[in-house]
Amino acid sequence: MTLCRLEKVSKTYAMGEVVCPINEVSLTVDKGDFLAIEGPSGTGKSTLLYIMCGLLRPTGGDVFLKDENLSSLPDTKVTELRGDLVGFVFQETNLLQALTVEGNLRFAQSVGKGKKPDEAKISRYLEELGLSSRRDFLPGQLSVGQRRRLIVARALINDPQLILADEPTNDLDEMWAGKVMALLTGAVGGGGAVVMVTHNPQWAEKATKRYLMQEGRLVENGQI
Numbered sequence: 001m002t003l004c005r006l007e008k009v010s011k012t013y014a015m016g017e018v019v020c021p022i023n024e025v026s027l028t029v030d031k032g033d034f035l036a037i038e039g040p041s042g043t044g045k046s047t048l049l050y051i052m053c054g055l056l057r058p059t060g061g062d063v064f065l066k067d068e069n070l071s072s073l074p075d076t077k078v079t080e081l082r083g084d085l086v087g088f089v090f091q092e093t094n095l096l097q098a099l100t101v102e103g104n105l106r107f108a109q110s111v112g113k114g115k116k117p118d119e120a121k122i123s124r125y126l127e128e129l130g131l132s133s134r135r136d137f138l139p140g141q142l143s144v145g146q147r148r149r150l151i152v153a154r155a156l157i158n159d160p161q162l163i164l165a166d167e168p169t170n171d172l173d174e175m176w177a178g179k180v181m182a183l184l185t186g187a188v189g190g191g192g193a194v195v196m197v198t199h200n201p202q203w204a205e206k207a208t209k210r211y212l213m214q215e216g217r218l219v220e221n222g223q224i
C-alpha cells in the first residue's frame, strides 16, 4: 500500500537569489519501505521531507498522502491528514519550551489521531529512550542528545504509519543512535514506513533503499 507519492515535484525559493533545490522529483513510499536520503548540506533534503507531508507546498507537481492529492486540499485538511498519518522527527529541536518532557508527549497525543492520553505508552517511550528520570524536566534543562531523543519519542508516540525523520541520530552517541534506529526499523516491521535523511552512511546502510540528493534530483544508489 502506498503511503506517500510525489509526482514531478519541484520547489523554488525566491529570497533575492532564486534557489531550486527540488526539480521534478518523483518518489513512492510504500508500507514496509525504509528509505534513506543522503546528500551534501543545502541540497534540499529537509525541503523534500516538508513537502512530503504538506508542511510546505511545492511550486510544481503533485503530492499524495495515501490517495489524497494535497494540492486539492485546504491547509486545515492537510494538517488533519498529516496528524493521522505522519510522525515527523524535526532536525531543529522545536519542542514546547513551557511543557515538561512528559507534557510534550502528552500534548502530542492530544493533537494526534487518537486525541487520548495514554500514560502507559508515554512511560514506555520515556523508558526506551532513557528519559524516565527526566520526565518532569523542561526541554531547556535537557542535554542536546536528550532533546533529540524526546523529539524522536514525540514523533513515534501516536504510532504513525509514515515516519519522516530528518537526521534523527544527530547529537547521539552510538548506543542511543542504535536505539533510535531500532525503533525506526521496528516501526517499518510493524507495517509502517520510514523516510530518513542522514549524513551517516553507517545508518543509511540499514535502509531498504538509498537515495542521493543531487542537483535537485533523487538518484537511487547514488554515490557522494
Ligand SMILES: Nc1ncnc2c1ncn2[C@@H]1O[C@H](COP(=O)(O)OP(=O)(O)OP(=O)(O)O)[C@@H](O)[C@H]1O
Residues within 6 Å of the ligand: 013, 014, 015, 019, 021, 039, 040, 041, 042, 043, 044, 045, 046, 047, 048
Ligand atoms: N524558507 C526558505 N527560503 C529561502 N530559501 C530556503 C528556505 N529554506 C531552505 N532554503 C534553501 O534551500 C536549499 C535547501 O535547503 P534544505 O534545508 O532543504 O537543505 P538540506 O539538504 O536539508 O541541508 P542540510 O543537510 O544542511 O540540513 C538551501 O540552499 C537553503 O538555503
